[in-house]
Structures are given as structure tokens and as C-alpha cells.
Amino acid sequence: MAIKTTLALFVVTTFCLSAMPAIAHKVISSVYLSGNVIEGEIGLSNGEMAVGKKVVVTDTSGQLLGQTVTDAEGFFVFKPQGPFVHVFTSNLGPGHVAKSEISAEDLAEIVSSGGAPRPAMPTSSAASGAARQVLSTPQDTAALAAMIRAEIRPLRRELAAYKEKNDLQTILGGIGYILGLFGIGFYIAAVRKRAKE
Amino acid sequence: MHIVDGALSTEVIAGGVVLAAAGIGYGLKHLEMEKIPAAGVLSATFFVASLVHVPLGPSSVHLILNGVAGLVLGWAAVPTLFVGLLLQAVFFGYGGLTALGVNTVVIALPAVLTFYVCRRGIASSSLKAATMWGAFGGALAIALTTAMVALFLTLSGDEFIPVAKLVFVAHIPIMLIEGMLSGAAALLMIRVKPELFGTVSQGA
Numbered sequence: 001m002a003i004k005t006t007l008a009l010f011v012v013t014t015f016c017l018s019a020m021p022a023i024a025h026k027v028i029s030s031v032y033l034s035g036n037v038i039e040g041e042i043g044l045s046n047g048e049m050a051v052g053k054k055v056v057v058t059d060t061s062g063q064l065l066g067q068t069v070t071d072a073e074g075f076f077v078f079k080p081q082g083p084f085v086h087v088f089t090s091n092l093g094p095g096h097v098a099k100s101e102i103s104a105e106d107l108a109e110i111v112s113s114g115g116a117p118r119p120a121m122p123t124s125s126a127a128s129g130a131a132r133q134v135l136s137t138p139q140d141t142a143a144l145a146a147m148i149r150a151e152i153r154p155l156r157r158e159l160a161a162y163k164e165k166n167d168l169q170t171i172l173g174g175i176g177y178i179l180g181l182f183g184i185g186f187y188i189a190a191v192r193k194r195a196k197e
Numbered sequence: 198m199h200i201v202d203g204a205l206s207t208e209v210i211a212g213g214v215v216l217a218a219a220g221i222g223y224g225l226k227h228l229e230m231e232k233i234p235a236a237g238v239l240s241a242t243f244f245v246a247s248l249v250h251v252p253l254g255p256s257s258v259h260l261i262l263n264g265v266a267g268l269v270l271g272w273a274a275v276p277t278l279f280v281g282l283l284l285q286a287v288f289f290g291y292g293g294l295t296a297l298g299v300n301t302v303v304i305a306l307p308a309v310l311t312f313y314v315c316r317r318g319i320a321s322s323s324l325k326a327a328t329m330w331g332a333f334g335g336a337l338a339i340a341l342t343t344a345m346v347a348l349f350l351t352l353s354g355d356e357f358i359p360v361a362k363l364v365f366v367a368h369i370p371i372m373l374i375e376g377m378l379s380g381a382a383a384l385l386m387i388r389v390k391p392e393l394f395g396t397v398s399q400g401a
Contacts, residue, residue: 027201097204171248174284175241181280182237189230 028160029098031088033106034149038078042070042090042098049074055090083108199300202293206353213299224275236277239266243281251370258371264338264379267308269393274308299349307341319394331383336376343368
């Protein structure tokens with residue numbers, strides 16, 4: 001009986017699907033260890049970065065550790081205060097809050113080594129021995145680390161964008177779930193009705 | 198339009214969950230068997246409508262289509278929209294699971310209010326009048342939704358008037374678009390399936 005309506009609405013749904021190159025407008029933020037500081041970036045999933053936004057840093061109990069501001073590319077830097085979880089929160093306007101945190105284990109290494117970049121391990125395996133020979137000074141290591149970070153930054157960004165992408169499979173899967181759920185509802189309603197009769 | 202995790206205080210989240218649960222329970226009671234397929238399709242429509250973005254200045258807003266769901270389903274729109282919101286949170290990461298209760302109230306309550314405001318008008322015998330009421334309902338639901346968003350953000354500590362203004366102004370184009378869509382949907386449904394609205398007014 002509701003077939004015609006159902007069909008009509010289905011046409012609307014398909015229309016929506018076809019007009020759908022859109023990306024979700026939501027907040028993406030990430031923080032990661034970069035040398036002896038914490039680096040992070042905040043943006044919206046439409047590619048826009050959060051420029052000049054205040055980032056508040058707290059620990060897990062909400063104790064204020066400090067604050068920083070994002071630059072023209074949505075980046076911010078923060079010097080870790082100790083080997084515990086740092087939570088970064090930034091309010092981007094009504095309903096949009098960026099929140100991300102960095103774990104205590106990540107921070108433990110740099111804090112214990114006095115803020116210097118991680119030195120080569122004294123334990124010797126063949127690989128780390130070779131690495132020590134090539135990277136003789138800590139300065140070299142730091143420069144190389146900075147270079148690698150600069151190289152992988154676009155990859156990181158692309159990966160974040162990729163994670164936000166809603167492909168057709170996801171959408172169809174969601175619709176499938178919805179129809180399935182309502183099918184179950186319909187079944188339950190039918191069983192109840194039959195029990196009454 | 199979805200409020201994200203972390204933008205709300207714990208009390209507001211708890212309140213939202215309680216209200217949403219009550220609404221879903223009440224809505225399920227009012228979901229007649231004949232309306233279940235329509236509810237499923239409206240839920241799916243709502244689910245994908247959020248992916249249709251309307252570019253607007255530096256930002257973009259997306260369709261919501263809670264007005265149509267409210268007009269057709271009345272209280273049963275609450276569980277219907279809840280299912281859509283749940284899957285949006287799981288699949289697209291909209292809103293988030295802790296904000297789900299609040300988002301259900303924000304989206305579904307305006308749908309129910311729209312139903313009460315427009316149910317007489319949409320059952321009108323004049324096709325033109327019914328279409329106009331459908332269009333009005335679509336726009337009204339969005340306007341009410343912006344007010345709800347502002348209200349919940351205010352309860353969590355933001356200032357009401359500036360937030361409300363910002364959200365409302367940002368959604369004026371959506372109100373227009375959804376008004377037209379709802380009007381067209383109402384016209385179509387009255388033509389092919391007049392009982393969809395008719396049963397509602399008889400039952401009331």
C-alpha cells in the first residue's frame with residue numbers, strides 16, 4: 001500500500017545520493033610528538049584550517065597546563081610539561097570543539113631524556129650500531145628527524161582527509177542497516193498483531 | 198547541525214539521553230504498523246540528506262529534512278530520526294555517541310512540534326494550501342532546530358543570543374531549500390498517497 005510513497009521517497013533518496021560530492025563539515029585534529037615538543041594541527045574536514053585559534057592544554061583531570069595558538073596553517077606547538085597525558089582542546093565556534101590527546105607513554109621518553117631528542121640506544125644490535133655510525137652527532141639526528149617530519153606531514157594530512165571520506169559503500173551500508181532495522185521492527189509488529197488475533 | 202562530543206557539559210548530555218529515551222519510547226508506541234515502511238524510508242532519507250552540503254560563504258551547511266519526517270510520522274519521528282542519527286554517528290562520525298541523546302532531541306523535537314503545528318493544514322482539502330503548509334513545516338522544523346542547538350549550547354556555557362543568531366542566520370538558506378523540498382514532497386505524497394496525512398488527522 002505504501003509502495004507508491006516509498007517509491008517517491010526512494011527517488012528523493014537517490015537524487016540525494018547523486019548530488020553528493022560533499023565532505024562532512026566536521027572538526028579534525030591530531031597531535032603527535034615532534035622532537036621534544038608536541039605538534040598538532042586543527043582543521044575542518046572541508047580542508048579549511050583553524051587559523052589563530054586558542055588551544056587550551058590540560059591534563060586528564062582538567063588541570064590547566066598552558067595554552068598555545070594555531071598559526072596560519074592550523075599548526076600549533078606545545079612543550080610537554082611532564083610524562084602524563086596532555087589533552088588539547090580548542091573551541092572553533094558553536095558546536096565545534098576540537099579535542100585530541102597524546103599518551104603518557106609517548107611523552108615518557110623525551111621527558112626522561114631531559115627534553116633532548118631521543119639518543120641512540122646503548123643496547124647494541126647490528127642495525128642500531130650501523131645507525132649510530134651514520135648519525136654521529138645528535139644535531140644530525142635532530143636535523144634528519146625534522147626533515148622526515150616535514151616529508152610525512154602532507155601524508156599525514158592526506159591520511160586524515162582519507163579517513164573522513166564517506167564512500168558509496170559506507171552510505172549504502174548505512175541505508176542497508178536502516179532498512180534492516182525497520183524490517184525487524186515490522187516483523188515484531190507483525191508477530192504482535194498475529195498474537196492478538 | 199550536529200552537536201559534537203565535547204561541546205556539551207555532562208549534565209546536558211545526561212538530560213539529553215533521558216529526554217531522547219522518553220521520546221523514543223513514546224514514539225515507538227505511536228508507530229503504527231502501516232507507517233513502519235514509510236518510517237524506514239524517511240530514516241534512510243534523513244541519513245543521506247546530511248551528505249548534501251550547501252556551500253555558504255566560508256562554511257557549508259547540510260540538509261536535515263526532519264520536517265518531512267515530522268509531518269508524516271508525528272511522534273514516531275523520534276525513533277525514526279534516532280536511527281538515522283545513530284548510523285550517521287557510527288558511519289560518518291557526525292556528532293558522536295555521547296552527544297547522541299542531545300542530537301536526537303535537537304532534531305526530533307522540532308519534527309514533533311512541526312507535526313502539531315501543521316497537521317491540520319497539511320490535511321487541508323485544497324492542494325495549494327496543503328503544499329504551502331508542507332513547505333512551511335519544512336522551514337519551521339529547521340528554525341526550531343537552530344533554536345534547540347543554541348539552547349543546548351547555552352546550557353553548556355555559551356551565550357545564548359550570539360550563538361542563536363549565528364546558527365539561525367547560517368541556516369536561513371537551508372530553511373528556504375528545505376521549505377521547497379518539503380512542499381514538493383507534501384504535494385507528491387498528497388497526490389499519490391493522500392492517506393499518509395489523512396490518517397493522521399482522523400486519528401487525532
